[in-house]
Structures are given as C-alpha cells and as structure tokens.
Amino acid sequence: MPARQTASEKPTALIALADGQLFYGKGFGATGETVAELVFNTAMTGYQEIMTDPSYAGQIVTFTFPHVGNVGVNPEDDETSDPVAAGMVVKWDPTEPSNWRASEDLVSWLAKRGRICVGGVDTRRLTRAIRQQGAPHVAIAHNPNGEFDIEALVKKARDWQGLVGLDLAKDVTCAQSYQWNEMRWAWPEGYKAREGEGFKVVALDFGAKRNILRCLASAGCDVTVLPATATAEEVLAHNPDGVFLSNGPGDPAATGEYAVPMIRDVLKTELPVFGICLGHQMLALALGAKTIKMNHGHHGANHPVKDKETGKVEITSMNHGFAVDAQSLPEGVIETHVSLFDGSNCGIRIEGRPVFSVQYHPEASPGPQDSYYLFERFAEAMRARKSA
Structure with missing residues (x-):
C-alpha cells in the first residue's frame, strides 16, 4: 500500500492558486518552484505517456486516479x-x-528530469476547484524543510500570463527534419520497423506524440517529420502523397500565425490532409473558423465522441484546453464529430475532399483503441488519389 502522510509530518509541498486557495502535500521529484496552468486528467493508466505528451507544455497535471507509479517507467513508453x-x-x-517492463521508478525518473510533484493532496477537492473556476493559474513548490513564501507564490500564480496567446509549438517541435518508420507496439516482438515502399507523408511536428507517428507507419506510411515552422514550399518539396498536422500545446491562434498560411497553401494542392488535436484546430483556422479557450478542457481516456455521419459512438483519449467553435465553421466544412460530454466540436471535414481532422487522439497512448481506423482512412485517401 502507498505510504500515507501522518498528521505529525510537516508538508513539504504547496500548490498556490491565483485566487489564494492553498493545497499542502508531500513533495517528490525535483525541488524548487514552477508556475503553470492546472488541469486534471481522468485516465486510469498511462501516467508516463501523459507526462511526456508535448501537448501538456505549460500545464501541471492532477491525476484523479490515485494509483500512480505502480508500473514504473521505461524508455519505450515515452511520447x-x-x-x-x-x-x-x-x-x-x-x-x-511492480511490472516486468519497468526500468526505473517514477519518483527518481521525475527528479532526474526536473519535474516538481505533489502527493497527499485531496484531488477530489482540487478537481472541483478546477471545474468551478476553470483551469487555474498556479504556483507549486517543493521544499524539503517545509518553508514557503505563500504571498510570493500566490503573486506568481496571479502574474503568470497563461496559455491564451501563447505559442508553445516552437518550444516542443523538432530542431530539424527526420524520417520515421517504427510501427505500433505488438506482442511479442515489441516495436518493429516498417519495411517496403509506402505512402510518402509529411508530418508537421507541432508537438507530435511518438505513437501518432507509429500509427502512421503501421498504416503504411513513410513519414518525414518537419519542424512546426516549415513553409508550404518545404512541405511540398518532399512530393508527399499526404500531409499530417500533429497535436501540440498552447493557443492554436498563436501557432496559426505561421502555420495557417502554410496549411492554406497546402490545401491548394488537393493533397489528402489529416489533423489531430492542435492540427485539427489549425486546419479549422485555415478554413476560416475560430477557436475558443475552454473552461477546464478535456483531459482523459474515457471521453465519448459521436460520429454524426454514422451514429457511431467512440470512447476516446483527449487532451486539449482550446476547441473549434462549431458555429464559426464556413460553408462546405462539415462537423463530423461532437463530444457527448458537452457538445463541443470534435471533428471536421471538407465536403468532397480528402481533408479531415479530429480533436481527440486516435493513437491513444494512453486510452482506448476505438479510433485507429482514422489512420487507415487517411491511407485509403492517399491510395485513392494515387490510383485515380
């Protein structure tokens, strides 16, 4: 059983919300202070994949599931x-x-990588605070001697600019282009490289998860990954069969300052285009729609999404704090998917063209595998275009 904090133990960590609320706990991982947006994630598995998901840049994650650390960490599960x-x-x-794949324990892994963490917190109460006031700006501190400058921490939380207007894709994108051919994990061989000729796909890395690239490879794609700031000329120079727009962090409107012109030029070519999460939002922006900041976002592996065109309901993995405003979609752009939690937009496509995107994460990692078919749909669109 996990160690419990006793009444005699002095708190060694503090979460200070911008409104002055304080949550004390037991620190682990690195020591020090950091300021970010606080969100909660309802997934019951996959804490390592969540912590290494680039879409979480600028955010601290509250896990609503209490059992964390039980499977350790290993290099294969990093996103x-x-x-x-x-x-x-x-x-x-x-x-x-307690897992045969573990190569290290979670606490030492986080400490080595400079991540400040807090245990022993009433996460139900904290989650209610997030839902009621929206994802708050917070400062968290871990000090082994238990001494904190509360006034200064609250001020740092209040002064933090937040994610609105913040372009974080430049911080998490790759420094230069590279090739990817590793496929999804499978028993018993694990990860294998894809062999043979495939569809030439250019993937724009706004903060791409590795399992997305693996799903593309498993769907028969030879993937060339380009940095977020790549131009349409650089994308098209690879003579791709299709273009993929990845997930990523921050405000889509801010990243769209340079990504939207690229996307609009790519759309002039009639190439198949597939977007996920931030890529979905920026495709919508390129088509003339708007994005909005959500109250507390969607973060978890149990989100029901309805396909409006088939009536099918998928259980999906989500991680986003911004959403496409469905009311702003222009004529010819069809809303394909909606959240059954709050009705927010979860997918679009261009009528009569192989251009589509979804707000959720069909690659999961962690999460259910209901939506892998979207990668096959992208491959089929490229196959149809090549055989036309």
Whole structure:
C-alpha cells in the first residue's frame, strides 16, 4: 500500500492558486518552484505517456486516479524524450513499481528530469476547484524543510500570463527534419520497423506524440517529420502523397500565425490532409473558423465522441484546453464529430475532399483503441488519389 502522510509530518509541498486557495502535500521529484496552468486528467493508466505528451507544455497535471507509479517507467513508453508537463499532483504517494517492463521508478525518473510533484493532496477537492473556476493559474513548490513564501507564490500564480496567446509549438517541435518508420507496439516482438515502399507523408511536428507517428507507419506510411515552422514550399518539396498536422500545446491562434498560411497553401494542392488535436484546430483556422479557450478542457481516456455521419459512438483519449467553435465553421466544412460530454466540436471535414481532422487522439497512448481506423482512412485517401 502507498505510504500515507501522518498528521505529525510537516508538508513539504504547496500548490498556490491565483485566487489564494492553498493545497499542502508531500513533495517528490525535483525541488524548487514552477508556475503553470492546472488541469486534471481522468485516465486510469498511462501516467508516463501523459507526462511526456508535448501537448501538456505549460500545464501541471492532477491525476484523479490515485494509483500512480505502480508500473514504473521505461524508455519505450515515452511520447517524447523527456517529460513536458510542468508537474504532477496525486492523492497518494507514488508506489514502488511492480511490472516486468519497468526500468526505473517514477519518483527518481521525475527528479532526474526536473519535474516538481505533489502527493497527499485531496484531488477530489482540487478537481472541483478546477471545474468551478476553470483551469487555474498556479504556483507549486517543493521544499524539503517545509518553508514557503505563500504571498510570493500566490503573486506568481496571479502574474503568470497563461496559455491564451501563447505559442508553445516552437518550444516542443523538432530542431530539424527526420524520417520515421517504427510501427505500433505488438506482442511479442515489441516495436518493429516498417519495411517496403509506402505512402510518402509529411508530418508537421507541432508537438507530435511518438505513437501518432507509429500509427502512421503501421498504416503504411513513410513519414518525414518537419519542424512546426516549415513553409508550404518545404512541405511540398518532399512530393508527399499526404500531409499530417500533429497535436501540440498552447493557443492554436498563436501557432496559426505561421502555420495557417502554410496549411492554406497546402490545401491548394488537393493533397489528402489529416489533423489531430492542435492540427485539427489549425486546419479549422485555415478554413476560416475560430477557436475558443475552454473552461477546464478535456483531459482523459474515457471521453465519448459521436460520429454524426454514422451514429457511431467512440470512447476516446483527449487532451486539449482550446476547441473549434462549431458555429464559426464556413460553408462546405462539415462537423463530423461532437463530444457527448458537452457538445463541443470534435471533428471536421471538407465536403468532397480528402481533408479531415479530429480533436481527440486516435493513437491513444494512453486510452482506448476505438479510433485507429482514422489512420487507415487517411491511407485509403492517399491510395485513392494515387490510383485515380
């Protein structure tokens, strides 16, 4: 069983919300202070994948599921090379790993990578605070001697600019282009490289998760990954069969300052285009729609989404704090998917063209596998175009 904090133990960590609310706990991972937006994630598995998802840049994650650390960590489950989320908040202290794939325990892994974390927190109460006031700006601190400048921490939380207007894709994108051919994990061989000729896909890296690239490879794609700031000329120079727009963090309107002109030029070519999460939002912006900041966003692996065209309901993985305003979609752009939690937009397509995107994460990691078919749909669009 996880260690419990006793009444005699002095708190070694503090979460200070911008409105002055304070949550004390037991610090683990790195020591120090950091400021970010606080969100909650309802997934019951995949804490390592969540912490290394580039879409969490600028955010601290509260895990509503209390068992964290039980499967340890291992290099194969990283979605990028290092944790990107600014910190972690949990109810119980992380447990020792008990899994044959674990190569390290969670606490030491977080400490080595400079991530400040807090355990022993009433995460139900904290989650209610997030839902009621929207994803708050917070400062978290871990000090082994238990001394905190509360006034200064609250001020830092209040003074933080937040994610609106913030372009974070430049911070998490790749430094230069590279090729990707690793496919999805499969028992018993694990990860294998794709062999043979495939569809030439250019993937724009706004903060791409590795499992998205694996799903593209498993769908028969030879993937060339380009940095977020790549121009349409650089994209088209690879003579692709299709273009993929990845997930990523921050305000889509800010990243769209340079990405939207690129997308609009790519759309002039009639190439198949597929977008996920931030890529979905920026495709919508390129088509003339608008995006809006959500109250507390969608973060979890149990979100029901309805396909309006088939009536099918998928259980999906989500991680986003902004959404496409469905009321702003122009004529010829069809809303394909909606959230059954709040009715927000979760998918679009251009009528009569192989251009589509979804707000959720069909690659999961973590999450259900209901939506892998979207990668096959993208491959089929490229196949149809090549055979036309």
